[in-house]
Amino acid sequence: MATTPRVLDLAGRTRSVGVEVMDSTLTELLMGLQTFGFEEAAATFDVGPDWFDEIRMRAPKELMDALDQLNPVGWGGLLGMVLAEGTPPSPTGFIDRIERMDPIDLWLVLSGAHIRPYAERLAPEVFGRAAHGERDARDHLTRVAVELFGEDETKSGAMRMDAQQVQRLVVTILRGWYECVLAPREDAVADILRRDANAKRRLRRTSSDEKLIELATNGVVWVPEPWVRRVILTPHLAMRPWNVTCAHDDAYVLCYPAADESLGIDRTAPPVGLLRLHKALSDERRLRILRLLADRDLTLQELSDELGLAKSTTHHHTVVLRAAGLIRTSTAMENRYILRRDTVAEAGPALSQFLEGSR
Numbered sequence: 001m002a003t004t005p006r007v008l009d010l011a012g013r014t015r016s017v018g019v020e021v022m023d024s025t026l027t028e029l030l031m032g033l034q035t036f037g038f039e040e041a042a043a044t045f046d047v048g049p050d051w052f053d054e055i056r057m058r059a060p061k062e063l064m065d066a067l068d069q070l071n072p073v074g075w076g077g078l079l080g081m082v083l084a085e086g087t088p089p090s091p092t093g094f095i096d097r098i099e100r101m102d103p104i105d106l107w108l109v110l111s112g113a114h115i116r117p118y119a120e121r122l123a124p125e126v127f128g129r130a131a132h133g134e135r136d137a138r139d140h141l142t143r144v145a146v147e148l149f150g151e152d153e154t155k156s157g158a159m160r161m162d163a164q165q166v167q168r169l170v171v172t173i174l175r176g177w178y179e180c181v182l183a184p185r186e187d188a189v190a191d192i193l194r195r196d197a198n199a200k201r202r203l204r205r206t207s208s209d210e211k212l213i214e215l216a217t218n219g220v221v222w223v224p225e226p227w228v229r230r231v232i233l234t235p236h237l238a239m240r241p242w243n244v245t246c247a248h249d250d251a252y253v254l255c256y257p258a259a260d261e262s263l264g265i266d267r268t269a270p271p272v273g274l275l276r277l278h279k280a281l282s283d284e285r286r287l288r289i290l291r292l293l294a295d296r297d298l299t300l301q302e303l304s305d306e307l308g309l310a311k312s313t314t315h316h317h318t319v320v321l322r323a324a325g326l327i328r329t330s331t332a333m334e335n336r337y338i339l340r341r342d343t344v345a346e347a348g349p350a351l352s353q354f355l356e357g358s359r
Contacts, residue, residue: 116247218241
């Protein structure tokens with residue numbers, strides 16, 4: 001379900017951006033698949049490492065074989081496509097559509113042809129040649145993706161397959177995942193996502209769109225881009241507490257984690273925010289990140305260099321810190337991480353004293 005977009009000049013320019021809130025179980029379907037492709041980050045997901053083993057135990061062999069062949073793949077590209085078109089169909093209707101779709105068009109969506117910052121660096125014919133299997137063109141796409149996104153974004157099995165094979169695998173995966181993982185709890189998931197989206201719609205009555213984005217994502221600051229005409233906020237459960245971004249043509253999609261209160265968490269249980277805060281502070285590397293950010297704002301690469309860690313490892317730590325409300329990030333291509341001193345103050349004098357000692 002979508003809200004009527006409220007138009008606001010987020011950039012302070014004459015150009016305006018429409019901000020919408022959409023809730024759909026399609027978000028959960030595709031974000032669940034995205035989560036499964038990032039098992040190396042399992043410890044940072046609310047579902048926990050055991051979730052991956054549980055999926056493998058009950059998933060049919062056909063589904064697991066297809067996932068092994070195709071993952072990781074840009075499931076966010078499909079989500080961006082369907083949300084950009086308006087009110088999304090049911091998961092089964094969406095899967096039927098993918099099965100009827102021209103295989104070349106599907107390959108182009110998965111390969112990033114509709115992601116403006118990426119596509120604008122390439123001649124349109126490069127995507128066309130790559131979609132038809134030309135190796136040099138596919139290598140060219142990969143090189144540009146490495147430059148823009150980093151190596152981890154270029155390992156999709158789709159780059160090794162023809163479009164028809166990719167389509168068969170995608171349909172097998174979508175149907176299998178829906179029947180095995182989402183369908184048994186679809187009604188409950190739909191209720192949570194609807195409840196959260198309605199809360200965000202109420203929030204926007206008293207908040208600017210910039211503030212709405214930051215509150216929904218728990219610390220992501222919107223940075224306007226010239227190609228964006230629409231920002232779509234959509235809640236998910238699968239990858240909590242991660243924010244996941246995707247894009248399609250002039251639409252920028254922010255898949256944000258549904259808020260704790262939307263899950264109907266037991267009021268007598270310890271506050272989830274408190275647990276996240278103490279988890280974030282229980283790791284020496286995360287404390288070092290906070291101490292570095294107390295001195296100045298840093299990019300992910302700069303943090304990784306300072307810590308001597310891989311970017312992927314550092315990113316996992318920043319996700320935990322952001323989920324705890326200790327840092328902010330942004331939607332900029334090369335964003336900087338910023339210490340949230342208001343949350344630090346709430347965490348207690350010992351943490352404040354530690355960070356002040358970095359100056």
